[in-house]
Amino acid sequence: MKPIELANKSLTDAATLLGVDSTSPALERLLAIGLPSKKSEEYRYFQVEKLLEETYNTLEYVPHSIEEGEKIVIVDGIVTHAPKNMRVYYDQCQAMDMTHFDPMYYLGHLLSPHVIKIDLDGDTDVEVEHHYTKSNALINYRIVLSNQANRHATLFESFHADNIRDTLVLYGYDVFVSPDSTLRMLKNQKMDENGYAMIASHRLKLNQHANAVLKSFDVGSGMGLQLFKAELDTYAYIDAGHLLYLNKEAQRGTVSKIIHRGEHSTSQQEAKNILDGHTRGIFDALIKVEHSAKYTKAHQNSKAILLNEEAYMASKPQLEIYIDELEASHGSTTGQLDPKQLFYLRSRGIRETEARKMLVIAFANTLIEQVKDHRQQEVIKALFDEAYYGNEQ
Amino acid sequence: MKTLEIENVHANIGEKEILRGLNLALEPGKVHAIMGPNGAGKSTLSKTIVGHYDVEVTEGDIRYKGKSILDMEPEERALEGIFLSFQHPVEIPGVNNAYFLRMAVNAKRKHEGKEELNAAEFLREMKKYLEMLGMKADMISRSLNEGFSGGEKKRNEILQMLMLQPDVIILDEIDSGLDIDALRAVSEGINMMKDGKRSFLVITHYSRILDYIKPDYIHVLKEGRIIKTAGSELVAQLEEEGYESIEEEA
Structure with missing residues (x-):
């Protein structure tokens, strides 16, 4: 399959190409928005056309019994393992967002009529491991995640690929955060140059008094974009943090829209970006405060350190506000390592290369240390070290 | 000479x-x-x-x-x-004070052909100076100079001097x-050298x-x-x- 062939197709032709019902609202919406291109607002910093122009082998969905394991393991989009007593199953997605900004959200849904449903019962921590084993493949799957009211759940995600090349992964979550609950989602992802590219398109719906903590730790090279839309009801709270450490010729980052719909809702979003090599980092994030969202608090910040003069940070924090009764701020800085800090360390006998590493890690640590789970914090630090030190060799 | x-x-x-x-x-x-x-x-x-x-x-x-x-x-x-105690020591968020100082001490020891200090030896060595300088124990576990008062920053400079033995x-x-109290503590540290x-x-x-x-x-x-x-x-x-x-x- 060549995803670009969907461009400018009629409903009938596109339906035939994808093997889906031509009356599908998702298909209609996809064709109305159009496939992403370099002219699309959300994809203008990311060379998406390069990915869509490739020809991929599509994978057949083969029903697979889910074995018992400590973690949820998803191999090439198929769940192979899940913890005992955790409800993980396939079902049709019945609550698609029909106003999502990302066409790939709809393409993902069209290609995955059966989604993986994960119901988090009670207070729980769960790890999700994504494995990719096929080269030149279009791996597509979607997950619907929900938790219970008044409960606290945490989901740790990691990604693994073994000797694959030129694969495109389209995946994403539809997340429903129940009233008075807390859901933490921590993602760590180290990518390599030629293994797989990823477009991850998510949608989050936060009910009244719901709390969501989203932390993404993206390191290494490759091409990857995460796009999410989050809607906040009354007294809902979202804390989003994104760490990027990129090297070689990576193009990665976050495109997001956080929409305050309910009164007294709060959002804070922080991006820390460290760019080496010929990389491009992306932080294109909008916080929209609607008329109904009085007494909102919304804060957004992006900081970038460029370690190489060929690196480029596309940082675009934006606020779109329709009310006066709120507290809001946003900011963006891009610079190099602070020469005063570097000199201070060197003046105590620490070699320049070591001092630079200390400052880079310190910059990253301010986000990494927000991860309360010590073991997961160590995993993220190790992954960061692997990407940072690996790049030096 | x-x-x-x-x-x-x-x-x-x-x-x-x-x-x-x-x-x-x-x-x-x-x-x-x-x-x-x-x-x-x-x-x-x-x-x-x-x-x-x-x-x-x-x-x-x-x-x-x-x-x-x-x-x-x-x-x-x-x-x-050669050691300079800075007039305005910089704050470095994210660099742990103790980690930094141990790195500096061990870099110097290595340069001098001495064995590097392990964590326990380093802490033992540092503790005696912390008390003398009237430094709170938590200062050493915080980020380097971050949020330190002017006096705390100067005491931290002297702590580094005492540990590095320049x-x-x-x-x-x-x-x-x-x-006055900070001045006395800092001076005591300097005179000790x-x-x-x-x-x-x-x-x-x-x-x-x-x-x-x-x-x-x-x-x-x-x-x-x-x-x-x-x-x-x-x-x-x-x-x-x-x-x-x-x-x-x-």
Whole structure:
């Protein structure tokens, strides 16, 4: 399959190409928005056309019994393992967002009529491991995640690929955060140059008094974009943090829209970006405060350190506000390592290369240390070290 | 042999010449105080010795234990035993204070061919100084200088000095921002380092610090040159008559 062939197709032709019902609202919406291109607002910093122009082998969905394991393991989009007593199953997605900004959200849904449903019962921590084993493949799957009211759940995600090349992964979550609950989602992802590219398109719906903590730790090279839309009801709270450490010729980052719909809702979003090599980092994030969202608090910040003069940070924090009764701020800085800090360390006998590493890690640590789970914090630090030190060799 | 010899040093910051043929020699075991009006070049002198990136030396030489250091990187100068206590120590969020100090101590030990300290040995060594300097234990587990008060930053500088055991100690406005108790603690730390071999260069605006750290020599720095050198009796004259009264020695 060549995803670009969907461009400018009629409903009938596109339906035939994808093997889906031509009356599908998702298909209609996809064709109305159009496939992403370099002219699309959300994809203008990311060379998406390069990915869509490739020809991929599509994978057949083969029903697979889910074995018992400590973690949820998803191999090439198929769940192979899940913890005992955790409800993980396939079902049709019945609550698609029909106003999502990302066409790939709809393409993902069209290609995955059966989604993986994960119901988090009670207070729980769960790890999700994504494995990719096929080269030149279009791996597509979607997950619907929900938790219970008044409960606290945490989901740790990691990604693994073994000797694959030129694969495109389209995946994403539809997340429903129940009233008075807390859901933490921590993602760590180290990518390599030629293994797989990823477009991850998510949608989050936060009910009244719901709390969501989203932390993404993206390191290494490759091409990857995460796009999410989050809607906040009354007294809902979202804390989003994104760490990027990129090297070689990576193009990665976050495109997001956080929409305050309910009164007294709060959002804070922080991006820390460290760019080496010929990389491009992306932080294109909008916080929209609607008329109904009085007494909102919304804060957004992006900081970038460029370690190489060929690196480029596309940082675009934006606020779109329709009310006066709120507290809001946003900011963006891009610079190099602070020469005063570097000199201070060197003046105590620490070699320049070591001092630079200390400052880079310190910059990253301010986000990494927000991860309360010590073991997961160590995993993220190790992954960061692997990407940072690996790049030096 | 002099510990540090500064010979006819001319140095620029940007386009501006700040040091204009400065001569100074530090003797082993002696405390040299540099005093001078604002803009005389006191801080530039300290930056020049430690190899700060702001400073370009255009003429002259600086020798440490007989060897020119002008081509040495800042870390090499530090490893050889030159220490500057900064006037305004920078804050470095995310770098743990203890981790940083252990890195610095072990870098120096390695340079000297000694075994590196493990975490327990390092903590034991550090603890004795923390108490003496009246530093709260949590300061060492916080980020380097982040959120520290002016006094805490200066105490932290002295802690580093005590741990690193340098041979030439440059104290740039060590007394600024210190209350009496902090000044006493900091001075006690500095005086502890006097061993008859180390040289001290105390850069100050005011004579207050010299009540606690007794100088052997007072050097008056004006317009980028040392214009007078005398014993500690010069302090009283400066206090009474100011820098205007000092004429350049022939």
